[in-house]
Structure formats: C-alpha cells, structure tokens
Amino acid sequence: MKPSLLARLENLEQRLAEVNLLLSSEQAARDLDALRRLNREHAELSQVVEHLQAWKQAGADQATAQAMREDPELRAFADEEASAAAARQAQEESLLERLLLPRDPNDERNVILEIRAGTGGDESALFAGELLRMYLRLAERLGWQTELMSESAADLGGYKEVILRIAGNGAYSRLKFESGGHRVQRVPQTEAQGRIHTSACTVAVMAEADELGDVKIDPEELRIDVFRASGAGGQHVNKTESAVRITHLPTGIVVECQDDRSQHRNRDKAMKVLATRLRDRQQREAHSREAAHRKSLIGSGDRSERIRTYNFPQGRLTDHRINLTLYKLDRVMDGDLDEILSALSMAHQAEQLAALAEAT
Numbered sequence: 061m062k063p064s065l066l067a068r069l070e071n072l073e074q075r076l077a078e079v080n081l082l083l084s085s086e087q088a089a090r091d092l093d094a095l096r097r098l099n100r101e102h103a104e105l106s107q108v109v110e111h112l113q114a115w116k117q118a119g120a121d122q123a124t125a126q127a128m129r130e131d132p133e134l135r136a137f138a139d140e141e142a143s144a145a146a147a148r149q150a151q152e153e154s155l156l157e158r159l160l161l162p163r164d165p166n167d168e169r170n171v172i173l174e175i176r177a178g179t180g181g182d183e184s185a186l187f188a189g190e191l192l193r194m195y196l197r198l199a200e201r202l203g204w205q206t207e208l209m210s211e212s213a214a215d216l217g218g219y220k221e222v223i224l225r226i227a228g229n230g231a232y233s234r235l236k237f238e239s240g241g242h243r244v245q246r247v248p249q250t251e252a253q254g255r256i257h258t259s260a261c262t263v264a265v266m267a268e269a270d271e272l273g274d275v276k277i278d279p280e281e282l283r284i285d286v287f288r289a290s291g292a293g294g295q296h297v298n299k300t301e302s303a304v305r306i307t308h309l310p311t312g313i314v315v316e317c318q319d320d321r322s323q324h325r326n327r328d329k330a331m332k333v334l335a336t337r338l339r340d341r342q343q344r345e346a347h348s349r350e351a352a353h354r355k356s357l358i359g360s361g362d363r364s365e366r367i368r369t370y371n372f373p374q375g376r377l378t379d380h381r382i383n384l385t386l387y388k389l390d391r392v393m394d395g396d397l398d399e400i401l402s403a404l405s406m407a408h409q410a411e412q413l414a415a416l417a418e419a420t
Contacts, residue, residue, distance in 0.1 A: 061115070061153050065157070065160070068160065070112075073109050076102070076106065079105060082098055083099070103168060107159060108159050108160070111155050114152045115153060115156060118146075118149035118152060119149055122146055125138045125141035125145060126138070129142075158409055158413070161409060162412065164236070166232050166267035167230060167233035169268055170226060170228070170232070171225070171226040171232050171266065172209070172224075172225055172265075172266045172267075172333060172336040172337075173223070173225075173226055173235065173264070173265050173266075174221070174264040175219065175222050175223075175224075175262070176221045176261060177214065177218070178260040178262050179260050180260060181259075182215070182216045182217075183244075183259040184244075184260060185217070185219055186214075186248075187244045188218050188222065188261045189218035189222075190218075192224065194392070194397070195226070196224070197395025199226050199228065200395065204227060204228030204231055205227040206224060206225065206227075207227075208224055209223040209224065209225050209317060209319075209329050209333055210222070210316060210318070210330075210333065225268065232265070235265045235401075236265055237401070237404040237405070237408070238263050239265045239367075240262070240365045240367035240368070241260055241261075241365060241366040241367060242261050242262070242263055242367065242368050243258060243259070243260045243369045244261075244372070245258050245371045246370075246373060247373070264340075266336050266337065266340040267339070268332070268336050269335035269338070275338050275342075277334070281310055282306055283306070283309060284305070284307075284327070285305040285306075286302075286303065286304055286305075286323060287301055288300065288301055289303040289318035300323075302322060303316070303317070303318030303326060304317055304326040304330050306327075306331065313341075315330045316330065317330040367379065367380060370393075371389070372389065375389045375390065377392050377400070379403070379404070381407075382403060382404060384403050386400065
C-alpha cells in the first residue's frame with residue numbers, strides 16, 4: 061500500500077476514536093443536528109476502519125507465515141498461508157481504495173421517491189402503479205420502511221402521480237440512479253388488435269431533507285390552502301377540510317397531501333416533501349454550476365433522460381446508461397433489483413477510479 065494512502069487511513073482511524081468520544085458527550089446529546097452528523101460520520105468511518113484492521117491482520121498473518129518457513133517441515137504449509145494472507149490483503153486494499161473514493165454526502169439519507177405518468181395516457185398511469193409496487197417490493201426485501209406521502213389516482217387504475225417515502229440504511233445510495241425516464245413496451249389491455257405500444261413514466265429520487273436545519277423555509281413565503289379531500293376515503297374525508305396544499309411562492313413549487321384524515325398530519329407530510337424538493341432543487345442548481353466536473357457514467361441525472369426500457373413481450377429490461385440487458389423482467393417488477401442497482405453502483409465507482417487515476 062502506498063505510504064500516502066496508509067497515512068490517510070490511519071488519520072481516519074484516529075478520527076473514529078474522536079467521533080466515539082464526541083458521541084458520548086453531553087453536548088452531542090443536546091444538539092440533535094450535531095448528533096445526526098456524528099452518527100453518519102461514525103457509520104462511514106467504522107466501515108473504513110474495519111477493512112483497515114482486516115488489511116493489517118492479513119499483513120501480520122503473512123509475516124507469521126514467512127517466519128514459519130524456517131522450519132522445513134512447515135515450509136509447504138507456510139507458503140500456502142502466506143499466499144492466502146497476501147490475497148486477503150490485496151482484496152482489502154482494493155476495497156479500501158473504493159471506500160476512499162469521494163462519497164455522496166446524501167448516501168445514508170432516506171428517500172422521497174416520486175413517480176409521474178408521462179406519455180401514453182392510461183397505460184402510462186398503469187405502469188406508474190407497477191413501478192410503485194416494484195419499489196415497495198424492493199423496500200420489503202431490504203427491510204426498509206415505506207410511507208405513502210401523496211397520490212393522485214388515475215381513472216382506469218394506476219397513478220397520475222404518487223410520492224413515496226422510503227426509510228432505511230443506505231436508501232439513497234441504492235436508489236439514486238433510478239431518477240429519469242422509464243419506458244415500457246407492451247400490448248395495453250385496451251388494445252384490441254394486439255399492437256405493442258410505448259409509454260413512459262418519470263421517476264425522481266431525492267434525498268430526504270433533515271427535519272432540523274437542512275432547509276430554511278420562511279413561513280412568509282408559503283401559501284397554505286386547506287380543502288376537502290377528493291376520491292376514496294369515506295364520509296369523514298369528504299366532509300372535512302383535511303387536505304392541504306402548500307405553495308412555495310418564490311419557486312412556484314406546489315405540494316398537495318390529502319391521504320390522511322388529519323389536516324395536521326397532511327400538513328406535516330406536505331412540509332417534508334416541500335423541504336426535500338427545495339433541497340433537491342438547490343443541489344441540482346449547484347451541480348449545474350460545476351461545469352468543470354466530468355459527466356458521470358450513469359448519466360446526468362436529468363429526469364427527462366430515458367434511462368431504462370421494460371419490454372414485456374420479450375421479458376427484457378435494458379438500462380441504456382451502462383448497456384445492461386437482463387431477461388428476468390418478471391423478477392425485476394417483483395422488486396428483485398439487486399443486479400441492476402449493483403451494476404449501476406459499480407459503473408459509477410469505475411468512473412470515479414478512472415477519474416482519480418487520470419488526476420494522479
């Protein structure tokens with residue numbers, strides 16, 4: 061391992077010890093924002109230090125095996141042990157290099173995921189419902205918690221728009237490459253002649269804003285309207301003004317929530333979505349100003365960009381950013397996204413490693 065890399069890792073090991081002390085301090089207990097930041101830093105550092113210790117242990121095992129070679133009767137065994145230890149150490153070094161790549165500070169955040177029907181009318185709305193189920197099944201597989209924040213149902217089923225909150229370790233790091241245009245090719249149920257149609261939905265994945273301090277919203281810049289909820293929900297929903305619409309006047313962002321029977325809870329949900337949208341808008345604007353940065357391999361993140369095609373007649377899924385095609389569409393639609401999400405993450409890491417190699 062390069063001395064500069066080892067020195068950097070040992071600095072992180074020292075920082076972890078400092079974070080452990082800070083987490084046990086009374087000041088951290090009083091400052092919720094600081095406590096949240098320290099917990100995130102602790103999670104990141106612990107992973108790095110764990111692999112650093114494994115690298116060091118592999119080196120110690122290799123040295124022990126080399127010393128055993130002095131005994132002729134143990135030489136063959138020592139060579140095997142030394143070879144195995146060297147392989148483990150090389151593997152740990154490779155992992156450490158990847159862990160030290162620039163990290164997205166949002167990776168450990170929860171997610172606000174929005175799905176909107178696009179071109180294709182009723183078929184697009186039906187596909188939006190299937191995408192929602194796909195992400196719900198994925199969350200169930202991974203043990204994540206989900207909460208439906210807002211929905212606008214379509215007349216023939218599915219959704220014109222639906223907003224889902226997903227909470228779980230590393231939710232944003234796994235789902236952040238899902239933003240973009242999702243295209244579906246299949247024969248709609250309403251198609252009498254059996255012709256294949258193409259429809260599309262747009263998915264937006266945003267890192268959830270922290271409840272405290274992440275986004276400052278001036279109450280004077282909000283217009284809050286309450287009204288009777290529409291659609292299903294029973295007499296209570298339709299007879300009381302429980303639905304809430306919040307308009308952020310400077311940006312024109314509008315958030316509407318009416319799924320809960322409580323106006324107060326609908327307002328809280330709407331404020332959470334608004335804060336997340338504002339934070340996402342600020343970050344995208346900052347990202348667009350960084351013109352010197354290279355475009356990521358997995359795409360610009362533009363939500364109008366077509367990222368994936370779901371071809372039902374062929375049982376085929378194609379991700380156009382990394383030219384990956386899988387013939388297991390039924391499993392993917394049932395939430396088995398591990399292969400595609402891992403491939404996107406690895407492609408992104410490979411791009412980062414290539415950029416780092418060019419820089420050095």
